[in-house]
Amino acid sequence: MRPVPRACRTRRPHLGALLAVLLLAGGCTGDPGTAAPAPPPANTPASTPVSLAGVDAPFLTAMVAHTERTLEIVRLVEGRVTDAQLRTLLDAIEATESDELRTVRTWLRDAGRPTSGGAHDHAGHAGADDLARLRAAAPADVDRELRAVLGAHQRAAADLAHAHLTVGGSAPVRELAERVARSRTAQTALLTDG
Numbered sequence: 001m002r003p004v005p006r007a008c009r010t011r012r013p014h015l016g017a018l019l020a021v022l023l024l025a026g027g028c029t030g031d032p033g034t035a036a037p038a039p040p041p042a043n044t045p046a047s048t049p050v051s052l053a054g055v056d057a058p059f060l061t062a063m064v065a066h067t068e069r070t071l072e073i074v075r076l077v078e079g080r081v082t083d084a085q086l087r088t089l090l091d092a093i094e095a096t097e098s099d100e101l102r103t104v105r106t107w108l109r110d111a112g113r114p115t116s117g118g119a120h121d122h123a124g125h126a127g128a129d130d131l132a133r134l135r136a137a138a139p140a141d142v143d144r145e146l147r148a149v150l151g152a153h154q155r156a157a158a159d160l161a162h163a164h165l166t167v168g169g170s171a172p173v174r175e176l177a178e179r180v181a182r183s184r185t186a187q188t189a190l191l192t193d194g
Helices: 016-025 056-076 084-110 128-136 139-167 171-193
Strands: none
Touching: 056 084, 056 128, 056 139, 056 171, 084 139, 084 171, 128 139, 139 171
């Protein structure tokens, strides 16, 4: 049985929008204090082979690189974020994107493709300069810097997923792209409105 994400195990005061992000992302269902395991992305178990079509493999490879960077950002600010709602959102992002990463790597591996993210260019969204700025942020500035860096990064993920939806591919990969587009768009709104 999959462990329940931290964001779903604790009761923290948070906006209804945060709960919407958790539900959209598949991080948990129902009351955040009584979470049920979420289905894997695209409602396709990672162990079920997926036939990649069209540009599915490049999209999934880009998603691996993007997700690896997201998880790096989350680890970079662990224990430094002061806003409780932002910590809850980070917990949900970490749980959801870790699950997505496992699924995507399984799909790539089963298709005989490399499972690494390769040389994805993060310029303009969580590039090396952005990470250095976040790493060096004074305690009072961490939340603000995180919102800027992660907001731009999640917006780029939403754009990537929207672009994949326009070019087709296999149904499970399109379903994943749709979920990514919805959840990252909602996350971007929360990050940039805070």
